[in-house]
Amino acid sequence: MIAVKKVVLDVLKPHHPNALEFCLALSAAIENSTVKVNVIAVDEKTESLEVFVKAEIIDFDLIQGVINQMGGALHSIDAVVVRNEPDA
C-alpha cells in the first residue's frame, strides 16, 4: 500500500483563525498526526504559512478540505514523503 507520510505545504490564509487554531484544526482532522506551522510572511489581511504534516497515512483531500474550511488557499506542495508498504 502506498501511503503519504509527510507533506510540506505553502498555504495562504486570513489572519483569523490564527496559526494555533489552524494547526489544531489540521491536527484534529488527521489521526496520529504531527502538524507544524511556520508563519513565513504577514500581510495586511493574510499570512503565508509553511505547513508540515506528518502521519501514518495522510489523506490529502482531508487536509485540503480543512484548509478551505479555515478560509485558506493551498499555493503549492513543497515536499512529499511517500512510502510503499507491504499490505498486512
Place this chain on the structure above:
Amino acid sequence: MKLLNKAKFLLEITRSQGIARRYFVVNGFDGALTMLGLILGFNFSASTPLPIIINACLGAAIALGVSGISSAYVSELAERRRELLKLEEAMLKDLQASAHSQAARWVPIIIAVVNGSAPLLISLVILSPLLITNAGIVLPIPPLYLAVILALIIVFLLGVFLGRISGVSWLRSGLQTLLVAITTSILIYFFTGN
C-alpha cells in the same frame, strides 16, 4: 453544546465577541431606561389600572426587541458581507466553502438575537413585579416601586459588567450608570411630576 461551540468559533474568527457584548450592554441599557421611564411616568400620573401599565410596558419591550433584532441584523449583514468581499479580494479566492462565509451568514443572526433579546429580557425582569401582582400574588412592596428598584439594580449591574470588561473599578462604573438612571428619573419627575 456543539451549536454553542460553533457560534463561539464563528464569533472568534470574525472577532465579533466585542460587538455582541457592546450591543448587549447598549440595548440592555436602552431597555432598562425605557422601562424605568415608563414606570416612573405611570408612578407620577394619576392612578392607572395595572393591566394598562403592563400592556404599555410590554408593548414598548416588544418594540425594543424587534427593533434591536432588525436593526442589528440589517447593519451586521451588510458589514459581514463587505468584510467577506474584502477578504476574498485579499485571498484572490472565492471563500463560499469556508467558515468565513458561514460566519458572514450566521454572525448577523447571533448578534441580532443578542441585540433584540437584551432589552426584551431586561424589560421582562423589570416588569416581573407588575406581572406577579397582576397574577394575584401580593408583594410586600407596591409593584411599581419594586419595578423601579429592579430597574436601578439592573442599570447598576450593567455598569458593573462594563467595569469588569474594561478593567476599571466595577463600583465606579456601576455608580456612573446608576447616576445616569437617577438623572433620567429626576428629568422625568420635572417634566411629568405634579
